[in-house]
Amino acid sequence: MPPLAQYHPNRLISRVPFRVTGLDFTGAFKVYNSHVDFVFILLFTCAVTRAVAVEVTTFLTVIEFVQAVRRFAAQFGMPDCVVSDNAFTFQAGQTLLTELMHHPVIDGFKSSHNLTWKFITPCAPRQGAFMKG
Template structure:
């Protein structure tokens, strides 16, 4: 403490000396009190100032304390604030949900597109002469290999979906199991996800996001013809189907 030129005031309190005796500052600002770290009195003063600052964070509480105390102990302030019941309630983190075991269809080795999930993505617009038409994308994804197959459709009716499904079967083979959400077009699917449980389709929604991201970066606001869109969808399939299936980077923006 020698560098602080301490002295004991008339009440027996150890204070900082310094060279500010002739300034117009308040006495407690010119000569802050020196208190030991990890002491009950120090902790009580920190708690009181923390409440006075309306349960502010470490930096604000520490700045307020420096007006009355000589303290540089950020770790001491953090230790006291971690024990604040009000702050612990407000800053508490939710527990991570324990994930259920993966379904058998996602683990059994089989040929690609033997167990598929289906979903629609869109809406997109294409040029047909002088008119602008709507286009949706029917996404088929393999539950085991996570490969995708994209088929454009004019709308999301059952008739156009069945046409897309026939094209899919002709190219990829007939699947053993078809899963879908509860959309009205898919009422004849083998299995559905549970009602009011959209998270059950998270892994194919993630692939929908990958397709939409690629389309947004490639097309932006450009208007293309239906033939050009079909070509672009085929070109998007290729890099997605050769993406790495295991984690390579810890940065989520790299996926």
């Protein structure tokens, strides 16, 4: 087995939790109500403290993803840096979130906030653990 890479600098600098956040979807999980539904879980992982926050979505759409990020941001604040894989939902969501953050009418986001989004190299899941690539 090859040696592990060095820790990413974002993991070594003391910060407020969730300023540097990794995210990924997991699921589908069956939920039994009056009928069977499926839900997906969006995991937010703090790069520094390794804390985890969870948001539940019913679909893997861009709109549901953006709504989950807004719920997360309402509780923990908007991250400065997000690390994710290259899923279409994350790429389109990043574009939509960037537009929302710079829109003068939309509240809930600071227009001066600069969100940095880093997509890991395709087919390199170990980079999602905040290692140097």
